[in-house]
Amino acid sequence: MKSITATCYRYNKETDKEAYYKTYDIPVEENNSISVYNVLEYIYDNLDPTLSFFSHAACKQVACGRCSVKVNGSIVLACKEAVTAENILIEPVNEAKVIKDLICSK
Amino acid sequence: MNCNTNYDVVIIGSGGAGLRAAISAASKNCKTIVITRGKANRSGATLLAGANISADIGCDGKSLYEMGFKDANKHDSKQKWFEDLILEGFYVNDQDLVELFVEDAEKRVRELIDWGMKVKGLEGDRGISVEGSDILDTLIKKAREKGVEFIEDTIVTDIVVENNEVYGVISLDVLSGEISFVSAKSVIIAAGGMHSIFPFTTGSTDLYGDGQAAALRAGCELIDMEYISFCPVVIKHPEKYKGNLVPYIMHTIGYGDILNKYGRDFISTMYTKEVANLALNSEWNKLLISYAIHTEILKGKGTEENGVYFAVNNFPRQVFDEMYRELPALKKGIYKELTTYLEQGNGLVVAPAAHYFEGGIKVSGKTMETKVKGLFAAGECTGGLFGANRVSAATTEMLIEGALAGEKAGEYAMQTDRKAYIGSFDKYIEPLMKPFNKTKGISPIALRKQLQELAYEGLWVTRNEEGIEKCLAGVNEIMQYKLDEVSFINSSKVYNKEWMEYIGLRNMCMCLGASAKAALLRKESRGVHIREDYIETNNEKWLNKIIIEDTAFNHRFEAVNLTKVQLPDSKLDLKDFIVELVGKLS
Numbered sequence: 001m002k003s004i005t006a007t008c009y010r011y012n013k014e015t016d017k018e019a020y021y022k023t024y025d026i027p028v029e030e031n032n033s034i035s036v037y038n039v040l041e042y043i044y045d046n047l048d049p050t051l052s053f054f055s056h057a058a059c060k061q062v063a064c065g066r067c068s069v070k071v072n073g074s075i076v077l078a079c080k081e082a083v084t085a086e087n088i089l090i091e092p093v094n095e096a097k098v099i100k101d102l103i104c105s106k
Numbered sequence: 107m108n109c110n111t112n113y114d115v116v117i118i119g120s121g122g123a124g125l126r127a128a129i130s131a132a133s134k135n136c137k138t139i140v141i142t143r144g145k146a147n148r149s150g151a152t153l154l155a156g157a158n159i160s161a162d163i164g165c166d167g168k169s170l171y172e173m174g175f176k177d178a179n180k181h182d183s184k185q186k187w188f189e190d191l192i193l194e195g196f197y198v199n200d201q202d203l204v205e206l207f208v209e210d211a212e213k214r215v216r217e218l219i220d221w222g223m224k225v226k227g228l229e230g231d232r233g234i235s236v237e238g239s240d241i242l243d244t245l246i247k248k249a250r251e252k253g254v255e256f257i258e259d260t261i262v263t264d265i266v267v268e269n270n271e272v273y274g275v276i277s278l279d280v281l282s283g284e285i286s287f288v289s290a291k292s293v294i295i296a297a298g299g300m301h302s303i304f305p306f307t308t309g310s311t312d313l314y315g316d317g318q319a320a321a322l323r324a325g326c327e328l329i330d331m332e333y334i335s336f337c338p339v340v341i342k343h344p345e346k347y348k349g350n351l352v353p354y355i356m357h358t359i360g361y362g363d364i365l366n367k368y369g370r371d372f373i374s375t376m377y378t379k380e381v382a383n384l385a386l387n388s389e390w391n392k393l394l395i396s397y398a399i400h401t402e403i404l405k406g407k408g409t410e411e412n413g414v415y416f417a418v419n420n421f422p423r424q425v426f427d428e429m430y431r432e433l434p435a436l437k438k439g440i441y442k443e444l445t446t447y448l449e450q451g452n453g454l455v456v457a458p459a460a461h462y463f464e465g466g467i468k469v470s471g472k473t474m475e476t477k478v479k480g481l482f483a484a485g486e487c488t489g490g491l492f493g494a495n496r497v498s499a500a501t502t503e504m505l506i507e508g509a510l511a512g513e514k515a516g517e518y519a520m521q522t523d524r525k526a527y528i529g530s531f532d533k534y535i536e537p538l539m540k541p542f543n544k545t546k547g548i549s550p551i552a553l554r555k556q557l558q559e560l561a562y563e564g565l566w567v568t569r570n571e572e573g574i575e576k577c578l579a580g581v582n583e584i585m586q587y588k589l590d591e592v593s594f595i596n597s598s599k600v601y602n603k604e605w606m607e608y609i610g611l612r613n614m615c616m617c618l619g620a621s622a623k624a625a626l627l628r629k630e631s632r633g634v635h636i637r638e639d640y641i642e643t644n645n646e647k648w649l650n651k652i653i654i655e656d657t658a659f660n661h662r663f664e665a666v667n668l669t670k671v672q673l674p675d676s677k678l679d680l681k682d683f684i685v686e687l688v689g690k691l692s
């Protein structure tokens with residue numbers, strides 16, 4: 001078992017004066033390969049249900065093109081992007097348009 | 107709460123059924139709006155049909171030949187197709203719907219081609235090969251031309267009904283957290299399957315059975331809920347590709363092997379030669395391979411992830427080249443990652459995944475109307491067309507049903523003279539808001555995991571009395587005691603995932619409960635409903651339909667309507683009955 005540290009951008013306009021970053025540890029089995037989407041799912045399911053990321057109509061098969069996030073500064077599809085490094089930084093695609101956490105307005 | 111403009115027709119969902127319905131309704135000069143959870147042309151199962159490599163749309167061979175597909179079978183006929191569909195459905199199809207299916211498929215294919223959809227070629231004996239995304243793009247272009255309006259990222263939570271008449275829908279905009287009443291003279295439910303009740307599915311994350319559950323709450327009935335199709339060769343591990351059915355497509359064409367944890371074939375040893383041949387080389391592979399894999403896992407011969415292996419032997423090396431020639435898409439994007447993994451000699455862990463729901467909302471095969479006046483349904487959320495087993499194209503189902511539902515809902519909207527809704531909205535809003543008023547309680551995430559576990563234990567590929575009973579009892583317990591105790595950690599209404607989860611849960615309970623009830627009642631094996639404790643298909647006793655009447659899961663039996671096809675009265679082991687059915691196909 002290895003561990004990945006994901007640092008996520010967080011912002012809730014109702015309660016936060018400004019955005020902040022929160023760090024989560026995700027265990028990954030040695031022979032597994034996971035995507036950024038899997039990391040976000042793991043955080044929501046097991047560590048922090050307040051995290052918002054695109055998931056209400058996601059294909060998870062690189063077909064709908066709607067789960068974009070910024071990973072280490074580059075815009076990627078969360079379901080397509082494999083997680084290989086031990087540390088990743090996950091941010092919204094456009095900070096100026098953030099509605100909550102990783103969700104941006106259209 | 108917002109009270110939006112009045113519409114003639116509101117359509118819930120924007121897969122192929124919803125979009126095709128919108129075109130018909132708008133063609134009747136109705137003010138039409140589609141409210142959809144996802145992006146209008148990038149959501150639902152339609153997008154993923156054929157893993158977006160090659161989806162089929164069904165049509166009889168003769169019509170295809172007449173459309174200019176010279177390799178199609180010109181000796182085929184609608185009547186032969188009708189008879190085959192009844193055999194494939196184990197004789198329990200709604201024959202009005204089958205009639206509609208074989209009659210209208212041709213029109214639906216012709217118009218899509220006219221509207222610009224690209225056809226890659228023929229697929230199988232009765233179909234053309236297309237891309238799921240192209241079906242959606244073609245339909246949405248036409249719908250926009252007709253003036254159809256769209257609201258995206260919005261979940262319809264309930265249908266407003268009084269005195270058995272429809273008044274509109276309640277919806278939640280997930281981005282703002284705003285709840286609205288959208289008034290309409292008629293409503294069409296086209297919200298797709300209920301994949302999310304299972305922990306492992308091929309579907310996208312917008313398919314919770316919202317339509318079926320809302321219909322039941324509105325006073326409609328559900329039919330054939332015991333029949334659930336599994337796609338047998340779906341990736342379970344590595345996690346990144348979980349839910350992808352590309353190995354199934356590869357295997358259906360003829361590539362690769364399915365092996366147990368010892369690396370051994372088990373399909374040809376479990377079945378007689380005749381049945382194994384059907385499993386490995388016919389369209390009956392969904393049912394037969396799912397059955398074989400689940401049996402192998404139950405014997406303890408699956409991998410630690412509760413799957414089996416899919417591997418493509420790298421000898422001779424040219425096999426891969428041949429496969430890339432046949433399926434060029436496998437050299438691109440995530441499929442390239444997958445085939446590279448296979449080329450390196452790795453096995454993908456695969457297992458049967460919940461894939462298609464034969465059962466759903468009961469409609470009239472002549473109008474697509476439900477029991478509620480002005481409320482229609484179309485596509486995968488309906489039940490009855492394919493009976494106990496779908497072999498033919500579900501894409502055709504969504505198109506033919508969508509077109510008719512749109513037309514009839516439009517006609518209804520134009521002639522109804524019912525007054526505006528003056529009733530209360532409390533009964534719709536209160537249950538939605540309840541968890542926000544609780545400071546401590548049960549997590550909706552924990553409940554979802556529990557519910558999915560119940561589905562996996564009770565309604566997976568092969569079933570038995572004990573498992574189904576436990577599943578039904580578990581669902582009832584959640585509905586009666588636990589749903590009321592749900593609370594959230596997140597108190598914001600803006601993109602609150604716990605809230606969405608809770609809304610989904612209410613609907614998942616309804617659908618899983620209805621399916622478990624029907625599966626428990628049907629004490630035989632028929633089609634994809636495989637009971638290890640009643641392995642016979644018993645035509646003496648069980649040639650009937652199970653209708654779930656209400657949210658308490660009361661039920662009744664209905665006889666199968668007799669038409670041109672002679673009904674059997676045999677009692678045979680499921681596998682032997684399949685051989686008999688296949689022997690009768692045209």
Ligand SMILES: Cc1cc2nc3c(=O)[nH]c(=O)nc-3n(C[C@H](O)[C@H](O)[C@H](O)COP(=O)(O)OP(=O)(O)OC[C@H]3O[C@@H](n4cnc5c(N)ncnc54)[C@H](O)[C@@H]3O)c2cc1C
Nearest residue numbers: 119120121122123143150151152156262298485486500501
């Ligand atoms: C991976 C995969 C591959 C398949 N391959 C094939 C194939 O090759 N051939 C074939 O014939 N069939 C195939 N099928 C089945 C077929 O794709 C579906 O049966 C068909 O597309 C269903 O169409 P639909 O319009 O009824 O529903 P969907 O396409 O599922 O659309 C449902 C719509 O409703 C929306 N929605 C859901 N809930 C709500 C709500 N509460 N409020 C508002 N909107 C809501 C969704 O966002 C979506 O827009 C496949 C299915 C899957 C999952």
